[in-house]
Structure formats: C-alpha cells, structure tokens
Amino acid sequence: xxDLRIAYPLFASNRIPQEIKARDLQFETCxxxxxxxxxxxxxxxxxxxxxxxxxxxxxxxxxxxxxxxALWNNPSARTLPGHWLxxxxxxxxPDAPRNTCSRFLGWMVRYFRENHLDRERCISxxxxxxxxxxxxxxxxxxxxxxxxxRLRDRSKKRTNTNRMYRSNLNGEDVDGTGxxxxxxxx
Numbered sequence: 010x011x012d013l014r015i016a017y018p019l020f021a022s023n024r025i026p027q028e029i030k031a032r033d034l035q036f037e038t039c040x041x042x043x044x045x046x047x048x049x050x051x052x053x054x055x056x057x058x059x060x061x062x063x064x065x066x067x068x069x070x071x072x073x074x075x076x077x078x079a080l081w082n083n084p085s086a087r088t089l090p091g092h093w094l095x096x097x098x099x100x101x102x103p104d105a106p107r108n109t110c111s112r113f114l115g116w117m118v119r120y121f122r123e124n125h126l127d128r129e130r131c132i133s134x135x136x137x138x139x140x141x142x143x144x145x146x147x148x149x150x151x152x153x154x155x156x157x158x159r160l161r162d163r164s165k166k167r168t169n170t171n172r173m174y175r176s177n178l179n180g181e182d183v184d185g186t187g188x189x190x191x192x193x194x195x
Contacts, residue, residue: 044078051100096133111147
C-alpha cells in the first residue's frame with residue numbers, strides 16, 4: 010500500500026516525513042489506473058469502481074507521496090448535459106492533511122476553467138448517510154438537487170432495451186441511498 014502511494018517511484022525522495030498542511034500539497038493529473046487503485050483503498054462508501062472510461066484523473070501529493078485522488082467523467086444521469094463534468098470518485102488517505110479535499114476540489118475546478126472552456130459545470134453527488142457536504146460548502150459549490158432513498162430492481166433488463174442494468178459493485182444498500190447533487194459553474 011505505501012508503495013502504491015508514491016507518485017513517481019523512480020524519483021522518490023528519502024526525506025524524513027514532516028507534518029504537512031493542505032497548502033503544501035501539489036495537484037496535477039495522474040494515471041487513471043493509479044487513481045482507481047487508491048480509491049479502492051481509501052473511498053468510504055464506493056471503493057470499487059469501473060475501470061473506465063474516465064476522462065480525467067487527478068492526485069494531490071507532497072514529496073512524491075499521494076494523499077488524495079479523483080476521477081471525473083460525463084454525468085452518469087442521461088438527462089444531464091454531456092458537456093458537464095461529474096466528479097465520480099474522490100478519496101483521501103487517512104493521513105491526508107486537514108482540508109485536503111476542499112483544496113483539491115478548488116484546484117480541479119480552476120483546472121477545468123483554465124483548460125476546458127467547452128465544459129459548463131461540475132457536479133458531484135454526496136451520500137448523506139456518511140457525509141455532510143462540508144468539502145462542497147468550503148469550495149463554494151451549491152446544492153442543486155436532493156434525491157430520496159429508492160429501491161432499485163436491477164434483476165431485469167432495462168426498460169425498452171435488451172441490455173441488463175450494470176451491476177452494483179458496492180452493494181445494494183449504497184445504491185438505494187438518497188443523494189444530494191452539488192454543482193458549480195465553470
């Protein structure tokens with residue numbers, strides 16, 4: 010696990026670990042598989058994620074050690090515009106500095122504003138059963154929609170198709186929990 014967190018193992022420093030603050034972190038794009046592996050280790054509710062297709066992967070690191078990762082793609086809801094971006098997973102290491110996630114969110118939004126002018130909005134879904142939305146509030150995101158708990162039957166084919174629903178890798182209880190959608194204009 011500790012080797013997995015090293016962003017650039019060929020260049021890893023041998024410095025003595027120091028107490029770091031979120032302001033000491035650097036942020037940049039990273040390999041999507043690298044981010045997915047760390048999400049599997051750290052995510053509080055949805056550790057298992059599909060292997061792709063992710064459009065963007067980022068990490069927050071200091072001295073070659075990664076403290077947080079995120080994966081982005083088009084919105085999963087078919088009714089939302091395809092030029093929006095959805096933060097599908099964000100996970101931080103247990104030893105990540107305080108405020109890492111809100112700083113990370115702010116950095117990613119600025120990255121999209123500067124580098125992807127074709128994108129209009131970023132969204133993300135909070136699971137209120139385990140999170141309070143603090144990172145979104147701290148990053149100036151707004152609540153856009155609140156969905157109630159629901160029971161999903163994924164044992165049959167999708168309506169009007171021959172395709173089955175994708176399986177829920179993280180369990181049915183997670184799937185049925187109500188969600189809060191947060192958003193921010195780019």
